[in-house]
Amino acid sequence: MTSLSISEWFTPLSTFEKIYWCIAIFFSLLFIIQNVMSFLGGDVDTPDATGDVDELLDTDTGIGFQFFTIRNMFGFFTIFGWTGLACIERNLSPFMTIMISTIAGTIMMVIMATLFYYTGKLVANGTMKIENALGATATVYLPVPGTRNGTGKVNLVIQGTLRELDALTDDSETLPTGAYVKVIQILNNQTLIVTKQ
Numbered sequence: 001m002t003s004l005s006i007s008e009w010f011t012p013l014s015t016f017e018k019i020y021w022c023i024a025i026f027f028s029l030l031f032i033i034q035n036v037m038s039f040l041g042g043d044v045d046t047p048d049a050t051g052d053v054d055e056l057l058d059t060d061t062g063i064g065f066q067f068f069t070i071r072n073m074f075g076f077f078t079i080f081g082w083t084g085l086a087c088i089e090r091n092l093s094p095f096m097t098i099m100i101s102t103i104a105g106t107i108m109m110v111i112m113a114t115l116f117y118y119t120g121k122l123v124a125n126g127t128m129k130i131e132n133a134l135g136a137t138a139t140v141y142l143p144v145p146g147t148r149n150g151t152g153k154v155n156l157v158i159q160g161t162l163r164e165l166d167a168l169t170d171d172s173e174t175l176p177t178g179a180y181v182k183v184i185q186i187l188n189n190q191t192l193i194v195t196k197q
Contacts, residue, residue: 017088020081020084020085020101023077023080023084024082025081026077027081031074034070069113072108072112072113075105076105080101080102084101087100087101129159130192132158133156133183133192134183134186135183135184139154139156139179139181140167140175140178140180140181141164142177143176144167144169146169147169147171148169150168151166151168152167152168153166153167154167154181165191167192167193167194168187168192168194169196170193171195175194175196
C-alpha cells in the first residue's frame with residue numbers, strides 16, 4: 001500500500017489550480033484562527049479606544065455596517081478559494097471559475113457584514129444617561145455642603161445600576177450622610193442638584 005505525499009499530489013496540478021488551493025488552505029486557516037480568537041476574547045478587529053471613557057460611551061452609536069474588515073476579507077478568500085476549486089473540478093473555464101468564486105466570496109462578505117451588524121444592534125447599550133436621574137431619589141454618601149458651598153456625593157439607581165455621583169444643593173443646611181434627597185436639576189451634564197426630601 002503506497003501513501004501519496006503532498007508534493008506528489010501538488011506537483012501535477014496546473015498553476016491555476018495551485019493558486020486556488022493555496023488561497024483556500026491559507027485563508028481557511030486564518031479564518032478558523034481568527035474566529036477561535038474571537039470566541040476566546042482575542043479579537044482585535046476594532047480600533048484602539050483612546051480618550052475620555054465617558055465621552056466615548058456618550059458618542060458610541062454601536063456597530064455600523066462594516067463591509068471591509070479583516071474578518072470579512074478572510075471569509076471572502078476562504079469561500080473564493082473553495083468555490084474556485086469546485087468550479088475547476090467541474091472543468092469550468094478559468095474566466096467562469098474566477099467570476100463564480102468572486103461572486104460567492106462577495107456574497108459571503110455581505111452575509112458576514114449583515115450578521116455582525118444585526119448582532120451589534122442586539123447588544124444592550126449600557127451607557128449611563130445622566131438625564132435619567134432627574135426626579136430620582138438618592139441617598140447622601142458624602143455630606144453635601146449647603147448653598148452650593150462644595151460638592152458632596154450621592155448614591156442612586158440609574159438604569160438599574162447603583163451609581164455614585166457628585167452633588168450640590170441650594171438648601172441652606174448641609175445634607176448629612178444617609179439623608180434622602182431628590183434630584184431637581186443636572187448641572188453641566190455631570191453634577192446633580194439635589195434637595196432634602
